[in-house]
Amino acid sequence: MSPEDTFRFATTALLQQPRRAGLSLLGVVIGVVAVIFLTALGEGAREYVTAQFQTLGTDIIVVIPGKTETTGMMPGFTGTPNDLTLDDAEALLRRIPEAIRIAPISMGNDTVSYENKSRQVIIIGSTPDFFELRGIPIALGSGLPEGDIDRGTNVAVLGRKTAKELFAEENPVGKSIRIGEWRMRVIGVNGPRGTHLGQNLDEVSIVPVATGMQMFNRTSLFRIMIELRPGSDTDAVKREIEDVILDRHREIDVTCVTPDSVVDSLSAIVDTLTLVLVGIAAISLGVAGIGIMNVMLVAVSERRAEIGLLKAVGATQRQVLMIFLMESLVISTTGAAIGLGAGYATIAFATWLYPAMPAEAPLWAVAAVLGLSVCAGAFFGVLPARRAMRLDPIVALSSKG
Amino acid sequence: MIRLEDIWKTFVMGEQTLHALKSVTETISAGEHVAIIGPSGSGKSTLLNILGCLDKPSRGQYFFDDRAVEGLDPDELAQLRLNEIGFVFQSFHLVPRLDALANVELPLILAGMPRAERRARALEVLDSVGLADRASHRPAELSGGQKQRVAIARAISMRPRLLLADEPTGNLDTHSGEQILDVLGALNQQGLTLAVVTHDPDVARRADRILEMRDGEIIRRLSPAEISAAHPGFQREREGARP
Numbered sequence A: 001m002s003p004e005d006t007f008r009f010a011t012t013a014l015l016q017q018p019r020r021a022g023l024s025l026l027g028v029v030i031g032v033v034a035v036i037f038l039t040a041l042g043e044g045a046r047e048y049v050t051a052q053f054q055t056l057g058t059d060i061i062v063v064i065p066g067k068t069e070t071t072g073m074m075p076g077f078t079g080t081p082n083d084l085t086l087d088d089a090e091a092l093l094r095r096i097p098e099a100i101r102i103a104p105i106s107m108g109n110d111t112v113s114y115e116n117k118s119r120q121v122i123i124i125g126s127t128p129d130f131f132e133l134r135g136i137p138i139a140l141g142s143g144l145p146e147g148d149i150d151r152g153t154n155v156a157v158l159g160r161k162t163a164k165e166l167f168a169e170e171n172p173v174g175k176s177i178r179i180g181e182w183r184m185r186v187i188g189v190n191g192p193r194g195t196h197l198g199q200n201l202d203e204v205s206i207v208p209v210a211t212g213m214q215m216f217n218r219t220s221l222f223r224i225m226i227e228l229r230p231g232s233d234t235d236a237v238k239r240e241i242e243d244v245i246l247d248r249h250r251e252i253d254v255t256c257v258t259p260d261s262v263v264d265s266l267s268a269i270v271d272t273l274t275l276v277l278v279g280i281a282a283i284s285l286g287v288a289g290i291g292i293m294n295v296m297l298v299a300v301s302e303r304r305a306e307i308g309l310l311k312a313v314g315a316t317q318r319q320v321l322m323i324f325l326m327e328s329l330v331i332s333t334t335g336a337a338i339g340l341g342a343g344y345a346t347i348a349f350a351t352w353l354y355p356a357m358p359a360e361a362p363l364w365a366v367a368a369v370l371g372l373s374v375c376a377g378a379f380f381g382v383l384p385a386r387r388a389m390r391l392d393p394i395v396a397l398s399s400k401g
Numbered sequence B: 001m002i003r004l005e006d007i008w009k010t011f012v013m014g015e016q017t018l019h020a021l022k023s024v025t026e027t028i029s030a031g032e033h034v035a036i037i038g039p040s041g042s043g044k045s046t047l048l049n050i051l052g053c054l055d056k057p058s059r060g061q062y063f064f065d066d067r068a069v070e071g072l073d074p075d076e077l078a079q080l081r082l083n084e085i086g087f088v089f090q091s092f093h094l095v096p097r098l099d100a101l102a103n104v105e106l107p108l109i110l111a112g113m114p115r116a117e118r119r120a121r122a123l124e125v126l127d128s129v130g131l132a133d134r135a136s137h138r139p140a141e142l143s144g145g146q147k148q149r150v151a152i153a154r155a156i157s158m159r160p161r162l163l164l165a166d167e168p169t170g171n172l173d174t175h176s177g178e179q180i181l182d183v184l185g186a187l188n189q190q191g192l193t194l195a196v197v198t199h200d201p202d203v204a205r206r207a208d209r210i211l212e213m214r215d216g217e218i219i220r221r222l223s224p225a226e227i228s229a230a231h232p233g234f235q236r237e238r239e240g241a242r243p
Helices: A003-016 A018-054 A086-095 A128-134 A160-167 A209-215 A234-249 A259-302 A304-313 A317-353 A363-390 A393-397 B044-051 B074-084 B100-110 B115-128 B144-156 B174-189 B224-230 B232-241
Strands: A060-065 A099-114 A117-126 A138-141 A155-158 A176-179 A182-190 A204-208 A223-228 A254-257 B002-013 B016-028 B033-037 B059-064 B085-088 B162-166 B193-197 B209-214 B217-222
Touching (some): A003 A018, A003 B100, A018 A317, A018 A363, A060 A234, A086 A099, A086 A234, A099 A209, A117 A209, A128 A223, A155 A176, A182 A204, A204 A209, A234 A254, A259 A304, A259 A317, A259 A363, A304 A393, A304 B100, A317 B074, B002 B044, B044 B193, B085 B144, B100 B115, B144 B162, B144 B174, B174 B193, B209 B224, B217 B224
Parallel strands (some): B085 B162, B162 B193
Antiparallel strands (some): A060 A223, A099 A117, A099 A176, A138 A182, A155 A204, A176 A182, B002 B059
């Protein structure tokens, strides 16, 4: 019996019970779609993170108060560090030859109001270098003033959207606004930048760093961003930074983070999450396999007379086994094929809904899920097929059907 | 062609031991037409299953063409059934989802015959039972007699030498039954060895030899002429029923 004939025979049997075959096939489809779509999301998330940090440039070091034993993990939860101060920032700029830009950052959240309109926005305190570092264009007026970073002035650069919401068509430059209890003068408006590193830079208000620290009554900076000369050895610079901090704080109570290390650790998190999700999806494939087994067991007991006949006519045990195994395989491979199409359709739909989110199923995952579902069909098909194979032809022939 | 030597078939059911066949010894020559008659439970179907290599005797020797069937493994038995033996059943046992042609093709598929060749062969065999025009009909669209003719076509599609029929007319009206017996008779005329199990003396009468069984034993060997004498009542009843 040629494989082609076995396939044809199995197909006619399945088409005899289209709903039953269809439902067991649906289980496989769902499993395959789940795996393909979830790996695509995971891969997309990783690409997204990588892309975000790549726009930051690779020659960046972020100094965060608080130490961690394992770099890359969230600092700040490991004991009470010394304050990271503006003096520290100035010392770093002075003593690290590779540092070409330095942006100390303070951060808070407050109400910005103009006349009778107000908005709750994120207030970032920083220096003119911040605009360069984060790639924020100035659309109107000017950025933060150059000068002594210790001295706060009551000026603010508004995010594009914040400005629009408060001023509508009016030109905000030169206008007086309130940020919390503080009266500030608007000196500029950001150009569009959108969301970057999880912050929507169109919806912020940027003030001089000293002013920011006073506003929020902080003695410590949120972090310091340092841009290095291109091609600097970031590991060496990290050690230099730690030396400076050790000098000033008597301990290394900061964490230096590079985009690479952040990308690495975020990728690790994303990978773990993806694996967990894919694992769950793979379980659904196992469940689908059990569904196939159930359908095939029913088919074997319904078609006892047919099995008996096949044996009487001269089918070998192997041929009977292959006929029923082929039915399971047809269900699982058809399910896998439909699932493949549906999976890519789902991805296409998702990227159409959220164009910003890249999503592409990695080839290894597609290959693995297809292989897995075919194997599930074979694995769960063996038991029913063996049952068919072992049927006593005399008993089978005497059953109705 | 067939030699049975002291065949026993024993079923053990709990405490009870049931002898379905008791020391059956018989020889069937090539081209013979043999009928096996007897009441239900006399062992005639068990004997047929053993002849068809679907069942193995508990004791005794079965020789098919001087080949000891006992020594064959399951695959060799399947091969023997495929190539040498055809089966016709009382309830036809057609595969309902396949049309007549595909049902006839089934053994040819199992034998791995190329598609074009087996189509031609199946059609030819269907034609020989007078059903070429029903090739694309499913069993549900055929009458009982037509179904049985398709089943016979399937049984002879591999050109076997032995055809076993278990109550081939049991589910048919008299007219269709006659047609089936005519087809079987014609096949026998062409040299096919035929063994028919029946409890109908009318069917048995067509055979060259009749084996009458009771309680697992062959109690009488009759000629066609003798069967009318042995079962006169049945004969009258049958003829009286005819319009």
